[in-house]
Amino acid sequence: MAAPASTSIPVAHRLRDAGIAGLVAMALAVPFLGLRTVNLDQGLVVQANLAYVPLAGAVVFLGRLVLGLLAAPLAKAVAPLAAWRPPAAAQRLRAWGGPLLVLAAVALPFLPFANRYVIDLGTTALIYILLATGLNITVGLAGLLDLGFAAFYAIGAYTCALTTTQLHWGFWPALVAGGLASSLFAVLLSLPILRLRGDYLAIVTLGFGEITRIVILNWQGLTGGPNGVSGIARPTLFGLTFDRRAPAGGHTFSEVTGIAYAPEHRLIFLYLVILALTALAAYTVARLRRLPIGRAWEALREDEIACRSLGINPTMVKVSAYASGALMGGLAGCFFAARQGFVSPESFGFMESATILAIVVLGGMGSQAGVIIAALFIVVLPELARGFADYRMLAFGLAMILIMIWKPGGLLSGRLPTIRLSNAKPKSVAEAA
């Protein structure tokens, strides 16, 4: 084995490389770090902080040099870790991973450190997991890039908001209506555009997302425009509310169960309901992948022409992928609306679509465990970085780039074939027969 090429790069070359990087960094720093436009009463003035320029250069120079020198030893140190496979016993536990995770999540609100904030964060994470599970069907399984997924999220949230405030429905019928409305929109949208491929399809979904947001923003009479809708119904447990006082003719949870009233109960209940629904969604998707429709999604992603020639109707398969994804998006929207008690168009911009897509891609397309890890990452990281206040979004963007460079296929990119043809065990064949 020849020594890796990287160790043989002479130091002079590395210095030159780092020097160039440092010079470029200095040039880039001049107009933004070195010169700062400041708003004063009499207009703009430019303040010069030119000391930052050599500083930026020095930081990048040293960073590049150190990274270059450390890259080879670091890669060597990490190599055994990357090759590490869990022992066979742990592999058998894999099947239990899902139920164990759900159990842990159920236990979360009852742990000693669980306060309002933790439960709320957990609910946000679950909403994103549900959203990303839905988008994962469209993007990860069926391979249809969707840049406007927030539209389905918005339609679910607004259906829930409007049916509960205008028609005085309860939360549960509104939840069903939200999911169905969003699914229906997906079917209507997908029918005319299914001829489009790849990036053209992506831009149309982006356009649909923006159209939905702008219509919600400007249709003042129905949606309240930028002011949003407030007073959305909270979920109830078989008609029991989680308020301090019972509404006329109703009962509260604390009255019936005898548990002393606490405002956290409503949060915990919402958390558990969305947890149940998310677990159900994840389980359904896992089962769907084994059914003909799920196999058709994945086959379509791999090769549309082959699918056609095998008698799969691509239109129906695509529409079903859109509709199932949108159904979950709509349900997540209802939970979002019920949790906040308020919705406004601001929550459903393009950045929301991009965030959900980022969860799917960062996690590794098509991987449910990846979606969970990436959603936790996206929700929890900015919260952890709250101490850095202004810098957290900067760090967030940087982290997205670094993760993609480190693992371009996503964190859990091992795409397992759904069917194994080569090493099918004779026993299972006998069983199947």
Added chain:
Amino acid sequence: MGAVKAAMGFTLAVGTFLQHLINGLTLGAIYGLIAIGYTMVYGIIRMINFAHGEIYMIGAFIAVTTFTLLLGAGVTSVPLALVIVLAISCTFTAAYGWTIERVAYRPLRTAPKLAPFISAIGMSILLQNFVMLTQGARSKSLPPVMTGGVTLWHDGDFSLGLTNIQMFIILLTVALMAGFTLVINRTALGRAQRACEQDRTMAALLGINVDRTISLTFVLGAGLAAVAGVMVTLYYGVIDFYIGFLAGMKAFTAAVLGGIGSLPGAMLGGLLIGLIEAFFSGYVSSAYKDVAAFSILILVLVVRPSGLLGRPDIEKV
């Protein structure tokens, strides 16, 4: 009398129409210049450079800084100031374009298709927040640099005008487009670019430095986006760190409308989006102008799935 009034009403309608046309062309020129960056990058590496809108925003910020410095230094000659601002903004913005490609996209050259796209979204968030932190979140406004214009025609209260800025924007765009077409069709760089677009491996085998060609594509795209940034600074006089998002999205729409990968398509798409916006806000409703732009995009794509001037992809089995 009635006939005269009707004739006046008619000329007024024509005048209003022409005014919307001029405004739409100006806006369309700006979108078109940004769209070229999207379309070139897409043509060569099949990637949606989502951070391109931020590049334009960076160009606009550098323009504001340079204008303010020049005003402070007492430069009063407008043409001189324009040349200096354009040169500085293009140079630094091109450096940003080059660095972004080198840092965030080149390591992902062989990665799955969506990886560079997510990296680009990350880069977009990073740049927005970088500019917000270093330059402040408040919008920056500039005293009008270029004033005056010609009144083409006026009648009572109504006057049809073409401001100097609009003339400058339209003429510079036409000149840049002509120059750019020459670069792509006639120079060695353009030939290398077209070769890489068709088949990168084959181009490399024939001795074209593919990495260098891709870098230059980003540099050129960023330069044009910087020109658009300077134009918008002059035209509206107000910018903030968030302008790149909407402009980038519209320019991308323009690129797809014209047929992504096609240079004349990007310009045509940009002009169409600008015109749709101007006419729709003039005659129907300005709140729904983006809905109109996106709806027309969807309609066009339903009829012509690869855009107005795009070549349909040939499917190889």
